[in-house]
Amino acid sequence: MSTSSLIIFNKPYGVQSQFRDDSNNNHTTLSQYFTDKSLRVAGRLDAASEGLLILTNDGRVNKAITHPPKANAGRKQGKTYLVQVEGVPTPEQLKALQNGVVLKDGKTIPAEVKHISADDLPMPLWQRDPPIRERKSVPDSWLMITIYEGKNRQVRRMTAHVGLPCLRLIRWSVAGFKLNDLAVGESIRIHLDSAHFQQLGI
Known part of the structure; x- marks a missing residue:
């Protein structure tokens, strides 16, 4: 039996988070990018979004990331995004995002939201193809923005709701695993040990 492992992949723009193209x-x-048939995607990222995508051969890891344990309100499984938006956020807009906004499928739970400068991004960014408008x-x-739930296209809908249309969306971290300086289209494999399982609440 193969050891439990997790792959961190820096997904490029335009790549679907699945192995088959069902749309023809x-x-x-x-x-x-991957030929290992034991891998499953743990939490999709839509084609127009970039950044951290986790793949794993361990069903427990997949479940822990996609359906966080209720203990600690699932906070260990927070997902952090770098979001380029149109406009300059006001304190009121930031507070609304932090407190939760009402979307068609319900109110979002409180999120961590910070306005940062391009110089303060946690990693150097690559040129997107195609570039943003x-x-x-x-x-x-x-x-x-760090969220602790997974509504469909949630971050994009949250920023649009408060009048800040999303131009670019990059997932930076999931459940404590980060992109760090991983180049776009590249991946690294982590062999999981007891500390990783504890980190995931397994």
């Missing part, structure tokens, strides 16, 4: 549109899928008359800003 010849989208790029994970099969162009830019309007010379409208500035853009970066937010660091």
Whole structure:
């Protein structure tokens, strides 16, 4: 039996978080990056989003990330995103995101939200292909947002709800695992030990 492992992958823009293209549109899928058939995706990232995607051959790890244990309100499984938005956030907009906003599928639970400068991003960013849309008359800003739930396209809908349309979305960390300086399209494999299982609440 193979040892339990987890792969951290820096997913490029436009890549689907699955191995098969069910849409018949010849989208790029994970099969162009991984051949290990034992791997499963632990928490998808939509094609238009970039950054940290976790794959694992251990069902317990997959479940811990996608369905966090109720202990500690699932906070160990927080997901942090670097979000480029159109406009400059006001204190009121930041507070609304922190407290929770009402979306069609319910109110979001409190999130951690910080307005940061491009110089304070936790890693150097790569050029996105295609680049984001830019309007010379409208500035853009970066937010660091940590959420503890997983509604569909949640972060994009949250920022749009408060009047800050999302231009670029990069997932930086999940359940304590971070991208660090991993280049786009690259991956690293971690062999899991008891400390990792404890980190995941398993």
